[in-house]
Amino acid sequence: MYFDSSLRLHYLRQSVVGKNVHPPPTPSETFPVYAQLDSKGEYFLFWKFNKTHITFETHVKTLGYVGFGISHNGDMYPADVVIGWVDNGKVHFKDRHTLGHYEPIIDDSQDWTLLAGFERGEHTVLKFVRALDTCDDKQDIKITDGTVRVIYSYHPDDPQHETGLTYHGGASRGSKSLMLLDEVPQGKQTPPDTKHFDFINKKFVIPAQKTFYHCTAYRLPSLARKHHMFKWEAILQPGNEDLVHHILVYTCPGHIDPSRDGASYECYEHPPHDLRRCNRVFIAWAVGGDAFTLPDHVGISIGTPEDAQFVVLETHYNNPGRRQNVVDSSGLRMFYTPTLRQYDAGILETGVMVHELQMIPPEFDNFVSKGICNQQCVSRMTGAHSGGVKVIAAFLHAHLLGMGVTTRHFRNGTELAPIMKDEHYDFDFQEYRLLKEERLITKDDVLQTECYYKSRGLNRFTYGGLSTSDEMCLSFLMYYPKVPVFACLSVPIYSEYRSTQDRSDSALRRYLQTLDWTNSTVRNEFQKHTDDSLYYLECRENHIHHKGTTENPPKILHPYTEPVNSACSNH
Structure with a gap:
């Protein structure tokens, strides 16, 4: 040949x-x-x-x-x-x-x-x-x-x-x-007026500990008018690729003192008070991910008085070997243009609230955690747009026990096809993925993020938390047009297991640790009670106090079934 x-x-x-x-x-x-x-x-x-x-x-x-x-x-x-x-x-x-x-x-x-x-x-x-x-x-x-x-x-x-x-x-x-079946973006021309801005860790010495979250505040470029951010990519320090697990950029609502520009700190240990509210995901990248480009009709707004002026770069370093004296200048590069697209994009964080009440007992081959976004929150999200909003991409995230993640979609009790499903989730390979077709979310809908965990062989509980050895169950949905709701998160309450004498979370954990998790009946009962439990839910919206509510899990009248491959009917 x-x-x-x-x-x-x-x-x-x-x-x-x-x-x-x-x-x-x-x-x-x-x-x-x-x-x-x-x-x-x-x-x-x-x-x-x-x-x-x-x-x-x-x-x-x-x-x-x-x-x-x-x-x-x-x-x-x-x-x-x-x-x-x-x-x-x-x-x-x-x-x-x-x-x-x-x-x-x-x-x-x-x-x-x-x-x-x-x-x-x-x-x-x-x-x-x-x-x-x-x-x-x-x-x-x-x-x-x-x-x-x-x-x-x-x-x-x-x-x-x-x-x-x-x-x-x-x-x-x-x-x-x-991702063998992900659609390949067509060769798009970068607008000739494109500029870029780098969020990087400036020669940060990575601590010699298993996991560390390093944060740096950045003031966004001062722009005379509205621009659209349309692409981002990771900048990885050569030799440190195996230490940088994920990078998030959060926007900061309201006014931040300009002196915070360049402020560096450990993210979740005594962060500066005014930067604690920097909690809306703007950009997300994780190990294994490539550059991400938005569709031509959508961009993320920057440069207007309503847009964030400050962001916080969060870099999660995963250093199980406790390497010492490693200097890192990794980060993210965003590309933006004054040539505006048709729609502003937003990102909705949904799934299980990062909290110790997400509990994964030992000895499970397939334990399921569920995070619910109820119809009331979805209605608040879509209320400003009578036609609803359209999801264009999703980023699924769990930690080391995660085997699969699915973002389920319900409308009036009928389950539609999943928004995104990854049956063989890999902690070391995560990225934003474009949907093959945009998905409409209406005021009548409910969203549910499910994560599937394998804890067989462990002799301890795994709780929701920030460390790699803790767990998470999140789905970041990129959609348009943008609305003020930025997160819809929930966590089960486990009413069936709480003592009438002491209903505290610590008492609940102590009791669960006394059970025999090698017993399949104990495991099955816990999964059922978790599925049926009341949920504490927060619908988080800009400039509004996030008062939580207690909710029942959604009633699924008609579960979704995968279409049958007609080519296999004769086999």
């Missing part, structure tokens, strides 16, 4: 760690997306997709066999894999599955189809296609929206036959989380 070395590459780089980036090889055709899977730059994956199928092309620095697959947990088994190699011009390629630490088994049904295979220099190239849903639930894995953990391996030698593969070794394998 002939390759034109001048073939113009047109990709969106996805989830590539800066200090280990290598130039990509030239693929056989123009692919919209690629990823470097390993740190040495020896394994590259290119792909494209449509509504029914996905096409992959692997470029691997080996003249032996190449393995590629999909695994829910990122481990080598159970997984849906293919293995191929080129021997004297003949391509060998088989669809397989793994069940343990032994050779992958050849599938009964060969559902991955080879399109091309060849050697070029030191590399083996394999191009293949498969259906997103092969209808083979026993030996294949369905490819869905959200995080997909791909696994890979390679070996320097060709096998002698289809079975009896030589083990690839620990250094020639790995896994990586990708």
